[in-house]
Amino acid sequence: MALIADSAAPPRDRLGRARALHGVLAGVLALCALASLQVGATDVTLTAMLGKLIGGEALSQMERVVLFDIRLPRLAMGVLVGAALAVSGAAMQGLFRNPLADPGIVGVGAGAGLGAILAIVLGALLPVWIINLVGNQLTPFAAFLGGWGSTILLYRVSTRHGRTSVATMLLAGIALGALAGALSGILVYIADDRQLRDLTFWGLGSLTGASWAKVFAAGPLIVLSIGAALVLGRGLNGLALGEATAAHIGIDVQRMKNVAILSVAGATGAAVAVSGGIGFVGIVVPHLLRLASGPDHRTLLLNSALLGASLLILADVIARVVIAPAELPIGIVTAVLGAPVFLWILLKRRGLVDL
C-alpha cells in the first residue's frame, strides 16, 4: 500500500512566541513598577526625586519615608501577591485539567478566609501571651494557618494509598468551601460594628498597610512556592493527556501532584494572608496567556508570574489614584477590570474553553 505523501513544513512555533513573551512581560513589569513608585496619595514623584539625586541634592525626610517605607514595600508586596495568585491559578488549572479551576475552589482561599475572620472576630479572646507574640500579624498569620490546614485536610480526604483523586479533591474542596463560608457567616453574625468594617475591608482585598515586616513574613514562602511551581511545566503538560498517559510518557505523576498541591497552598495561603481575597488574577492571567501563546506550561507558569505581578501593581496604582486621597480596595479594581475582560474572552473564543 502506498503511503500518503506529506511534505508540509512545520508550522509557526508557539513555543518560540511564548519564550519571547518572557522578555516582553519582564519589560511590562518594570514599567508598571516605575509607575507604582511614581504616583500615590502624596505629590512625591519618582521623577522629581531622581532629578534631585542627579542634581546632587539630598532627599527630604518625607520623600525618603514615602519612597522606602511606603511605596517600595507596597510594590514588593504587589509583585509577590500578583505572581503568587497567577502562578497558583495556572498550576491549579493544570492539575485539575480545567481552565476554570482556581485555588479558591479547592478551599485554600475559603480556609484562609475563615482563619482571618476568626482572628478578627475572636482574636481578642486569645491568651495575652499569644496576642503579644504575634501582635498586628494575627490576621495574616491566622489566614495562612487556615489555608494550610484546609489543604492538608483536603489532601488527606482525597489521597488513598498514595494516589490523589482529583475529582474527590474537587468535590471535597467545594464541601470545605461551603463549610468555611457557613462558619464565617456565623462569625460575621456575632461580630460588632468595628469588626464588621475590618472584615469587609479584608474580604475585598487590599495592599494597604504593606510593610517590610509583612513582605518578609510572606515573601519567603511565596518565592519558594513559585519556584517549586515553575519546575512543574513538563509534568503539567503531560497531565493534560490524563494521569495514566502522563505516567506513560515518563512523568512521576504522584510526586508532581504533591509538589503542585504544596506550592499552590503555600503561594495562595501566604498571598491571601497579607492581602485578603483578591479575585480574578488567578483565572484571567493564565487564560489570556493561553490565548496569546498557547497552553504549554513550560512557559505559561513564568509568564503568569510576570503578568500577574504587573496586573496587580497596575490595579493597585489605579486603586490609589481614582479616589485619592482615599483608596479603593484592590479587589474591587481587579474584579471591575477582570470580570468584563473574562466575559468578553468567553464570548469571543468560546471554542477554546470547551473541554
Add this chain to the structure above:
Amino acid sequence: MLEARDIRVRYGPFEALRGVDLTARAGEVTAIVGPNGSGKSTLLGAITASLPHDGTVRLNGREVEGQKPWALAAQRAVLPQSSRLAFPFKVLEVVRLGLQSGTAGDRPEVPMQALARVGLAQYADRYFQDLSGGEAQRVMLARVLAQVWAPVEDGQPRWLLLDEPVASLDIAHQLQVMEIAREFARAGGGVVAVMHDLNLTALFADCVAVLSEGRLLAFGAPAEVMTDETLSLAYGCALRVSAPPPEGVPFILPHAALA
C-alpha cells in the same frame, strides 16, 4: 520479550482478570482479542503498570513493577483506548508531548516525521480538539510513535502497546496503521495491540491471545487460534472462519487491498 505471568486484577468484588499469562516477542505483532468487557484493556493496564494487579510483568527481562516512570517511558509507549486533552494544544504540540521522555527527546524533527507517518503532516498547525475522531486517534498514534521512534535502542527492543489502534479509522487508514505496527515489529521492536477486527488480526498478527471473561481462552498463531470453535465460544455467536456469505451479499475484506 514481554512476559506477563498470572495476572489478576480486581475492581472491588469483581474479578476482571483471573490469572492470565501473555508472552509477546520483539519482532512480532501480538494481538489481544475478545468480546467487550473480557479484560483486554485491563490486561494492557496491568502490563503498563497503570493498574494495581497481582502477578509479575517483565519487559526486556526486567520486572516492570518498581521501575521509574521515565525508565519505562524510554522502553515502551502506550496508546490508550480513548484520550481526551485538556487545554487547546495544537496537533504538533500534542505529538511533541511524546518526546518529553523518550530518547528521541533531542531530535526535534521526529514529531513532524511521526505526523507524516500517519498521514497528517499538513494538520500540524490545527487545534487538536477540532479534529475528527479518526484524525485525533491517528495524532495520538503519532505521539506514541514519536516516543519510541527507533524500534531498537542500545540493542534492546522498544515496545508499542496499543489499545484498539484502528477502532475509529476507515478501512484505508486501518491498513495504514497496521502496516506501521508491522513495520515497527519487523525493524526489531515489539507490538502488542488490542483488536476487535478479526480480519485485520488474521492479516497482521503473528500471535493472537483470545480473552474471555478474564481468562486466556487460546494463544498462538492466527491460523491455530482463529477456529470456528474458539471464536464461537469466545464471542458467544456462531462464527465460521473463511466461509463465503450467501450469493448476492457483497463483502469487503481488507485482504484484497494487500494483494
